[in-house]
Amino acid sequence: LPQWRRSAQRDAKTGLANSMHWDRLAVDELRRAESRKNPTAVLLLDLDHFKRVNDDLGHLAGDSVLAAVALLLRTNIRRGDLVGRFGGEEFVILLPATGSSEAEAIAQRVRRSVAALRVPLTTADGSPHELVGLTVSIGVATTQRFGYELPDLLAAADSALLAAKGSGRNLVTMA
Ligand code: C2E
Ligand code: C2E
Numbered sequence: 001l002p003q004w005r006r007s008a009q010r011d012a013k014t015g016l017a018n019s020m021h022w023d024r025l026a027v028d029e030l031r032r033a034e035s036r037k038n039p040t041a042v043l044l045l046d047l048d049h050f051k052r053v054n055d056d057l058g059h060l061a062g063d064s065v066l067a068a069v070a071l072l073l074r075t076n077i078r079r080g081d082l083v084g085r086f087g088g089e090e091f092v093i094l095l096p097a098t099g100s101s102e103a104e105a106i107a108q109r110v111r112r113s114v115a116a117l118r119v120p121l122t123t124a125d126g127s128p129h130e131l132v133g134l135t136v137s138i139g140v141a142t143t144q145r146f147g148y149e150l151p152d153l154l155a156a157a158d159s160a161l162l163a164a165k166g167s168g169r170n171l172v173t174m175a
Contacts, residue, residue: 011085013063014070022084026094027150033096034148041103041142043093044157048135048169050089061121068119076113100142107138107172115170135170137161
């Protein structure tokens with residue numbers, strides 16, 4: 001693809017699909033899944049207490065954290081799965097041909113990998129520093145319960161995400 005086209009589809013900070021591009025890919029995938037009656041899952045992820053990283057360590061540190069999480073998602077999820085960034089500290093994953101018990105296991109795998117992540121940072125005085133203890137909350141919605149319309153799936157995943165946040169964070173909640 002030409003560079004101008006790629007940059008319209010990718011989020012500059014993380015290299016992931018941006019929300020508009022992800023949306024388009026997700027709708028296409030859901031149409032295919034619906035006609036084949038394949039189950040599909042949507043994971044909505046939000047980094048816990050991300051504002052503290054930006055406030056305490058600066059937004060360059062915040063950007064390093066976002067890039068590290070994006071890399072982790074890309075290397076811990078199959079190539080055919082759709083990973084996107086919805087802006088801020090929110091990410092989204094669509095898993096084709098995945099039922100709810102698999103989706104929950106995959107979400108738990110991602111949650112554990114984020115909790116184990118160590119992000120190398122450089123402080124303002126140039127000294128090396130590692131951020132540990134980052135966590136993520138994840139809401140999961142499946143076509144088995146919510147059908148193949150993307151807005152319905154995202155709304156359900158968002159409610160589940162809110163529930164995960166409300167129950168103490170660093171959690172996976174099924175819609
Ligand atoms: P598992 O890790 O317990 O995964 C069980 C099933 O969940 C997989 O069955 C697959 O249907 C689904 N699944 C797990 N992770 C992903 C993912 O990132 N994306 C998607 N779309 N689906 C996922 P499957 O394919 O029959 O694999 C059976 C077992 O084989 C897996 O059990 C795992 O132990 C191993 N395996 C398969 N592919 C890989 C891989 O790329 N890396 C690793 N480390 N193990 C793999
Ligand atoms: P990939 O399919 O793109 O998967 C990328 C990474 O997602 C894997 O890296 C693994 O961390 C995670 N992953 C994907 N599927 C599963 C799964 O079912 N269970 C678990 N626990 N993790 C999963 P990894 O393991 O380093 O594998 C790199 C690549 O090697 C994979 O890329 C895939 O192309 C291939 N591969 C590894 N194991 C298997 C396998 O059991 N069957 C097949 N068909 N391919 C495999």
